[in-house]
Amino acid sequence: QSAIERIAQRAACEQERDSVLIATWPAAALAGWLAGSENRIQQSVCEKLLAANVTGEQLLCLCKGDVSKLGLGALGMEVRLLSVIKKVRNNHFAALRAFFNAPPSCSSCSSCSSSSVAAASTIAVVAAPPPPAAAAAAADATERSSIPHDFKCPISLELMEQPMIAPDGFSYEEAEITTWLASHDTSPMTGAPMASEPLILNKSLRNAITAWKEEHLRRRR
Numbered sequence: 199q200s201a202i203e204r205i206a207q208r209a210a211c212e213q214e215r216d217s218v219l220i221a222t223w224p225a226a227a228l229a230g231w232l233a234g235s236e237n238r239i240q241q242s243v244c245e246k247l248l249a250a251n252v253t254g255e256q257l258l259c260l261c262k263g264d265v266s267k268l269g270l271g272a273l274g275m276e277v278r279l280l281s282v283i284k285k286v287r288n289n290h291f292a293a294l295r296a297f298f299n300a301p302p303s304c305s306s307c308s309s310c311s312s313s314s315v316a317a318a319s320t321i322a323v324v325a326a327p328p329p330p331a332a333a334a335a336a337a338d339a340t341e342r343s344s345i346p347h348d349f350k351c352p353i354s355l356e357l358m359e360q361p362m363i364a365p366d367g368f369s370y371e372e373a374e375i376t377t378w379l380a381s382h383d384t385s386p387m388t389g390a391p392m393a394s395e396p397l398i399l400n401k402s403l404r405n406a407i408t409a410w411k412e413e414h415l416r417r418r419r
Contacts, residue, residue: 223254272389
């Protein structure tokens, strides 16, 4: 039994188990999982990933630039896929950290100790990034994951400061949607034609974001 399988056995739910085992999945298994009810990735997107032979291990390493190269069409599809990748990546490495940081069940048994070391070495080589990068990535992931989804710009996936309502009904960071509309006449989220109408400041959303930031900073002190 591999180290990944041993870690997966400790999963508290099926979602957590999949987040661990995804590193072992071939392209076909990954495409099927992405198309499932849990992720709801469009079939056309799954087919492009399958055609590119993207495996589960490779998906964990995909960044925004890699996804853009797949030519998925509407930005909404990219945003959805990136959101799924981010979630499964965070869960994957959180499970690995929890497993290897847990106290050994039999500290006096040399075979258990050597087995744990061997497993740790295997995972470090196969799945984990270099220690400094892993620490930075984990801290960044924790910080970003705390931001409510509705407070993030659908284009940049960053916390909005000046949310503007576009003609398609979605709210975007002002600078991001302005840049988009300078070279597109379609919705970033749906790909449908977007009317040429002024952007409207989403005051209620901006107030909610401001209140969340103040509370978030207060809790960190």
